[in-house]
Amino acid sequence: MSKRFKEPSLLLLAVIGCLLYFGVNLLSPYMEDAERMEEVTEGVPSVTKEQAAGAALGFAREHLGLTAAEPETIVIYQAVKERSGYLQKERLYDDYQKRFGEKLPLEFYEVEIGEPGTGLTHYIQVNYTNRRIIGWETGRSATARSEGVFSEPAPDAEAVIRKTMADQGYAPDTFALVSGGSDATGPNTLRIYRSKEDSIGSAPLELHVKETRGRITLFRPEFPVPDTFTAWKNAQDDRASLMTWISMGLSTVMTLTAFILVIRGRRDIRFGRGLILTLIFAGVYVLNNFNMLPAFRTEHGSGPSEPQAVFYLWFVNIFVLFMAVSTYLSLLAGRQLWLRRGLNPWPVWSDVSFGDSVRTAMVRGYLFCLFVLGLQQVMFFAAAELFDVWAVSDPADSVYNMRVPGIFPLMAWAASISEEAVYRLLGIALVLAVTRSRFLAVLLPSIVWAMSHTQYPIYPVYTRLIEVTVIGLIFGYVFLRYGFLTAIFAHAAMDSILMGLSLMITGSSVNTAIGAGYLLVPALAGWLLSWLHARFGPKLKPPRAPLELPPDPLPPAPQP
Template sequence: MQANGRSIGQSRWRWAAWAGLILFALIQILPSALSSQTGGGTALSRDEAKRQALLIASERFGISADRVDRVLLVHTSNSKAVGYFSKEELLSRYQQEWEPNYPTDVYRADLVLAAGEGTLTLMLQMHSGQLVGWKDESGTHPAAGASQSDKRSFMDKAMAYASFFGVRAADWEPAEQGAPGTAVFHSRKSALGEARVRLEVQVPPGYEPASSAFPRWQGGSVTYAIEIPGDFTAYVEDQTRLSSRLNAIGFIVPHLVLFVMAIVYAGTRRKHTSFRRGIGFASVFFLFYVAFTFNMIPGLRAQVLEEGLPADDPLLTGVIVSTLIVVAVMAAFTYFSAVGGDGLWNSMGRSLWPRWRDRGFGDSVVVSMKQGYKLAFILMGVQSVILLGLQHGIGMFQASDATQSTYNMTYPWLLLLLAWCAGISEEIQSRFFGIALFRSWLVGGAKKVLGREPGKRSAAVLTLIAMLPPGLFWAFGHVSYAVYPAYSRVIELVLMGLLFGWFMLRFGLLAVIFAHITLDSFLMATQMVFDGLPGNLPVGILGIFLPAIVAYVIWWLHRGAAQPRPAG
């Protein structure tokens, strides 16, 4: 097999790929599979959850389906609780003891009623569809709080109200009177570590337990929360602020500078490249990410809700528009990085990206795809070892992020588009252009100091150093994920970035793009399978084979375009 004119030992790379795949299965797949056996099984689809919400509204609240104008469904998650259980290795106990009735993750169904009757919000267990909480979002004022002498009767009244909606009084003990008209109870179940469950009941004005009428839901609520230690909450909040600063200083600012540099070098190296380079990649990135953005509208709504803001349509529209603007800028950055990077590498005497007009372009794509799968398996194994080391070395742990979950996607299978967007944009921006830029500066600087071209060994060292800045910028772009400590992803991705850079120099741009896409496709397919949504398994398997399918389609199209046309 050939790549950029270099012979590759088939056996060595094949064995490395198999080793990487086995490590990935043992370190990441097997623990997830064992954990899923103690979970709730198959999750409700979004359509099933909406139907269940309407059924509960009719049976429990007397709201017929014709009174509901629309149902806004999002998956929400108590990220801090998930992080606490993960850090303290309590996830298995949580799944067995608490998840059926007090889940950290729920479907939140906002039933917007017609004729301005208000909004009823239902919280559903994601696997059983059981009602685990509800509240009135219409803004009705709650009843006034009780005096200290009347506290016991008020707490009894609140529990009687909650019992109408399925709460078992024997499971709870009175704790305190909260906000006006709200009673707080604690679960009698044993704590998990230092975590415990709190029930909050808001009693509507005029409610009397002795009344034979079914109680009104307007102005009331029955919700629960998982209380975790204050020091853990403070730690997560500090880490979140740190990750925001690292993302702004280490990713956003440097990438704005790189964007400007990409435009500059696309112009100054135009004799070594073509402005048609990168149009296809940038277009695929833009179209795929636009489709992904509209598919993630429920996730964007969840993001707004997490910020404590009302997820109304005008605000959500603003978030969508701003997201699309960022996508357009990233597509432009990808385009200029492709042109500028191609010009820089060609001017340095390296050809890392074949052209469509090359006679063997189709064959190069297929070879790069095959290389990409092997490299992806190696990367999966290396990443698994790094993650294992970080878990045992610095205590890395992961929380949840509902804004990126497949439960918040209109069509969960479109998650696979993100693998293509990341593989194209990140490899072209951070590796193809980023490494070329810093290498040209370092080698050019060495040439001025020495008065000659640096030697082969010196050039190799300078190339290695050139991989570090763009790899670091790329890593800082991932610190906003719910992984703690915030710097753990920086360590992981700087090391991964060095491997990606080495692979690009050895096998070419197309090989690392295929490797990145394949790696992300495996990770996303794994997420889809363990999320438990119906139909995700075959789609995930298809996503893993999709890079190969695309490569052979390109090969077939190029072969057809290269066929000589008959005379006449």
């Protein structure tokens, strides 16, 4: 490496990044807000999904009338996002964990049990540290409703409810009925009992209960958060949604511009360029969508979750198709724009120097990645300490809700290929052509890119916009200074490390080993491409020797 790589400044950046990363992690436990940010990340379940399913099935047979020998079951990870957000914003998280964390955890397993022949679906919440049943709900399909399943309330409904409260560890006399009393005793009437003693901040403990035909069809402990927090969070979500739509709109304009440029310059464009990168993006993304099918079931109604999850799966795959088209057009148009400026944005296989370029790009990418990871950790730390930023676990993105968690870090390549193509290769070239300013050419696409990341559950949402914009500026510099391949490797290495770490903290030894392996995947990819090109790629032909003419057989003509 020393012969080909002589850039001590990049090595220094990597060292600085490592010092920042580990320094912040060492300092965080001593800082209140940073520690709180660490605690609200996903916990480590000590109960397997199979054990949780067994506990839920036993409860359903004993209390919910389940008789099917082999009911359909699926176990997903769930989190109470609204309550978690309120506790963090009001700095009540530690108090809640001490008082209610063991009995009413913010994260748990939800076991869905489909009862064949009845149209009933049971959702049972199970504590993933001790298998305790937290709450449950029995939902009815249209068929079950039409056939009158659970059609009558029991005459001694109040006695059944009080017994269930006691069985679940709640003292009935400490709760008062506040909704759904004697004037509303129809089938499946929701009754709300509010605790006279327990609350957290301005959120009182409530038990939401439904009873029909002597069975409790819904039992759910709740802490309804104040309307002021709900309004604040909704406003934040609306801003994030608006920024996401703006980003999608501007990205669509860029794609349409790329399409026009490709049509106009079709005679000079080689359409094979970028095709393999596009196929990698699409293949990895579609594979990840099928892997995320359990996560798509987290947002469900009271009936079976599979139909709406499958519908959402195919909807997302159609959206991925449009993203793949956008990526392909961005690769074609972006490359052509830079070639017109006399610059080759990235080498291709047919170039003799491709192998060396890939290896160098991989090394540079890792060095920049280490610096960005350290800087990002500093930004997270500053956000928590200075701007009271907090985050909640999102079941829709959790590795616990994946069929095969080990393939999740492959998404690092889908993200790096697509985002670097759209916002760096194409975006910088387009803005540069309009503004003639390199700074604006890097800044504006970075802002558009950052807007698309504000939908993550990190509040206030503007902090995510700032953080990702800063990272975009660095990736933009990497692209302009070192080229497209280095930007891809820097992005892929960063995401591979972050996603690999998310596997390593799940508590599974298998996931830990797989996650650790993903830290080196970009390095292996760069080395493998370089080796394959050296073995099978075009070779530099040696210069031909000058042509030597044979001696003239005729004697020289006599001089006059």
